[in-house]
Amino acid sequence: MSRNRRLKLQVFRVVVFLVFGAFFLIPIGAMFEFSTRGNGDAPRTLVAWQTIFQTPDLVAAILASLALAVITSLGMLLLLVPTMIWVRLRLPSLSRIVEFLCLLPLTIPGIVLVAGLAPEYRWLSINVSESILTLAFVYLVLVLPYTYRTLHTGLAAIDVKTLSEAARSLGAGWATVMGRIIVPNMWSALLNASLLSVAVVLGEFTIANLLNYVNLQVSIFLVGKANGAVSIAVAVASLMFAFLLLVILSFFGRPRARVARLEEA
Amino acid sequence: MTVATKPLVETARRPLRGGRRFSLDWLGAVPFLAYVGLFLLLPTAIVVGGAFVGPKGLTLSNLTAMNKSYIIGAFVHSVVLSAASAIIGAVLGAVLAYAVATGNPKGVLRRLVTSACGVLAQFGGVTLAFAFLATIGLAGFITLWLQQRGINIYANSFWLAELSGLVLVYTYFQIPLMVLVFLPALDGIRPQWREATESLGGGTWHYWRYVAGPLLAPAFLGGTLLLFANAFSAYATAAALISQGSIIASLLIANTLTSEVGLAQPGLASALALVMVVIVAVVMVLYTQLQRRTSKWLQ
Numbered sequence: 001m002s003r004n005r006r007l008k009l010q011v012f013r014v015v016v017f018l019v020f021g022a023f024f025l026i027p028i029g030a031m032f033e034f035s036t037r038g039n040g041d042a043p044r045t046l047v048a049w050q051t052i053f054q055t056p057d058l059v060a061a062i063l064a065s066l067a068l069a070v071i072t073s074l075g076m077l078l079l080l081v082p083t084m085i086w087v088r089l090r091l092p093s094l095s096r097i098v099e100f101l102c103l104l105p106l107t108i109p110g111i112v113l114v115a116g117l118a119p120e121y122r123w124l125s126i127n128v129s130e131s132i133l134t135l136a137f138v139y140l141v142l143v144l145p146y147t148y149r150t151l152h153t154g155l156a157a158i159d160v161k162t163l164s165e166a167a168r169s170l171g172a173g174w175a176t177v178m179g180r181i182i183v184p185n186m187w188s189a190l191l192n193a194s195l196l197s198v199a200v201v202l203g204e205f206t207i208a209n210l211l212n213y214v215n216l217q218v219s220i221f222l223v224g225k226a227n228g229a230v231s232i233a234v235a236v237a238s239l240m241f242a243f244l245l246l247v248i249l250s251f252f253g254r255p256r257a258r259v260a261r262l263e264e265a
Numbered sequence: 266m267t268v269a270t271k272p273l274v275e276t277a278r279r280p281l282r283g284g285r286r287f288s289l290d291w292l293g294a295v296p297f298l299a300y301v302g303l304f305l306l307l308p309t310a311i312v313v314g315g316a317f318v319g320p321k322g323l324t325l326s327n328l329t330a331m332n333k334s335y336i337i338g339a340f341v342h343s344v345v346l347s348a349a350s351a352i353i354g355a356v357l358g359a360v361l362a363y364a365v366a367t368g369n370p371k372g373v374l375r376r377l378v379t380s381a382c383g384v385l386a387q388f389g390g391v392t393l394a395f396a397f398l399a400t401i402g403l404a405g406f407i408t409l410w411l412q413q414r415g416i417n418i419y420a421n422s423f424w425l426a427e428l429s430g431l432v433l434v435y436t437y438f439q440i441p442l443m444v445l446v447f448l449p450a451l452d453g454i455r456p457q458w459r460e461a462t463e464s465l466g467g468g469t470w471h472y473w474r475y476v477a478g479p480l481l482a483p484a485f486l487g488g489t490l491l492l493f494a495n496a497f498s499a500y501a502t503a504a505a506l507i508s509q510g511s512i513i514a515s516l517l518i519a520n521t522l523t524s525e526v527g528l529a530q531p532g533l534a535s536a537l538a539l540v541m542v543v544i545v546a547v548v549m550v551l552y553t554q555l556q557r558r559t560s561k562w563l564q
Contacts, residue, residue: 005469009367016364017374020357020440024385026407027396027437033406034399079297086293094294101301107549108309109498111515112538115315115522115531116308141304199383205390205501210519221391221505232399235392239384246380 028236035233048229058234061219064132068215069201071136073194076147079140081190084151085182088160102148105141110206113138121211132213142207143200147193154189158182195249199242312542315535327536336517340540343497343514346428350435351492357436358443358492359485365444366451379448382441390501397434397506401425426507434502439492446491450484450559487555494548498541514541 036044052058080102087094105113117138124134160182167181183190205217214222216238224231319326331337365378401407401418402425411418424430454477462472500515511517514537521534 013364016360020361027400030400030406031396079300083294083297090290091294104305107546108542109545111500111518112312112542113308115534115538116311119311120308137304199387203387203390210523217391224395232395235395239392243384246383
């Protein structure tokens with residue numbers, strides 16, 4: 001590369017990062033600014049941030065969303081990991097179908113899904129439970145596309161077949177094979193998948209709102225109608241939390257194949 | 266050693282007739298299939314079926330009821346909004362992705378940008394609407410700052426809550442999504458190709474026009490389609506930004522589904538949802554085809 005072109009490229013990169021950085025950071029900075037405004041000409045204040053914890057509805061919604069995130073992550077791991085391992089070992093003919101089903105939620109918008117879920121949740125709330133935690137059932141479906149890719153990459157990186165045959169020939173049952181042989185070999189993929197699920201669940205609004213459950217995002221929306229500063233404080237806090245999760249995630253060695261996977265999808 | 270060809274003891278053989286040996290392996294996939302069936306396939310079937318069911322049994326009236334100007338208008342608005350935000354997002358996202366791809370592949374900057382894109386592409390919704398309200402809303406700090414200097418950006422109308430405002434707000438999650446899908450394609454471009462172009466006497470223009478451009482075109486088009494589908498199915502941001510009326514399809518579906526005055530029309534809502542899912546599905550199939558082509562070239 002000639003020196004002239006390298007210089008041009010560097011200038012281009014600096015300009016691009018500055019312009020995009022401004023576009024993406026100014027709205028987030030504006031949220032901080034807005035949430036610390038005093039009334040009228042009053043000086044900057046953290047009242048809005050303190051009010052978060054004095055608003056019982058908001059605290060309840062935050063706790064509900066965190067509980068949903070945990071339940072969804074665990075449920076997803078319990079459902080998806082054994083299925084994917086089993087399909088890989090014993091039912092390779094089913095792998096295309098499982099992949100298709102896992103990626104399908106990308107094609108069915110939440111607003112469409114909710115139209116079909118309404119009767120199901122009416123039944124659930126009458127016969128099983130009215131708790132907001134029942135939302136975890138559908139959230140598990142929503143996170144499938146993201147977690148499938150991560151888990152698929154994690155499984156592809158280890159020789160599942162050899163490991164399981166070795167364990168089986170030494171007398172291990174299937175539960176031992178999965179729990180003590182394969183899972184410990186792909187823990188970073190499991191962690192990645194869980195963190196992605198948490199991020200998706202904490203950001204979900206459409207389904208909760210239309211099924212009349214108050215999760216974190218719905219609560220931010222409702223509080224925002226009465227007290228903009230407080231809801232913006234919560235919104236920016238949850239945004240930072242999700243960002244933190246994904247930064248943590250980026251440090252857990254993403255296998256190289258991940259890039260190729262993204263293309264496939 | 267001909268003995269080995271014929272075993273001394275006849276072991277149990279596969280029955281000659283009756284097909285394959287019965288296997289219980291498939292039982293392992295039942296929990297997953299049942300779960301996805303209950304919470305993904307059944308709701309979808311309810312929507313599709315609901316579009317053809319009226320109060321008096323099977324009917325096409327839900328579909329014909331869509332021939333109203335406000336419904337067609339909402340879908341047209343959705344298409345315009347999705348196309349505009351997809352094209353703007355794809356172009357700007359490709360520029361940003363290029364700036365990222367030309368840097369250190371293991372650097373902190375790249376890690377930060379991809380993490381930020383991961384959050385911003387996902388975390389739209391209410392937060393995003395509020396971020397823009399805090400920036401250029403009626404009491405947003407840029408609005409106030411400009412007002413002090415005698416500029417009123419809302420002299421004509423509060424366009425942030427109109428279609429043009431939605432295009433601006435949507436680019437905020439479209440650009441990061443484009444970065445995420447386009448970056449792998451850019452990573453597939455090898456510096457040797459540029460060197461080869463130069464050794465054959467080609468300049469920057471030739472390189473982009475005849476080498477990198479055609480190679481990246483399917484990935485770029487695919488990304489644009491994904492962005493289109495993404496914007497078309499988005500609901501939360503618009504719902505938080507626009508309190509009155511249903512100017513786009515997703516808002517219309519929501520309002521038809523849960524009308525506050527008790528005029529909910531589940532049949533019509535299903536029909537609208539069916540149209541939306543068909544449009545998104547067609548776009549996603551095209552996207553998958555283009556992605557397949559991309560991964561064939563760039564590996």
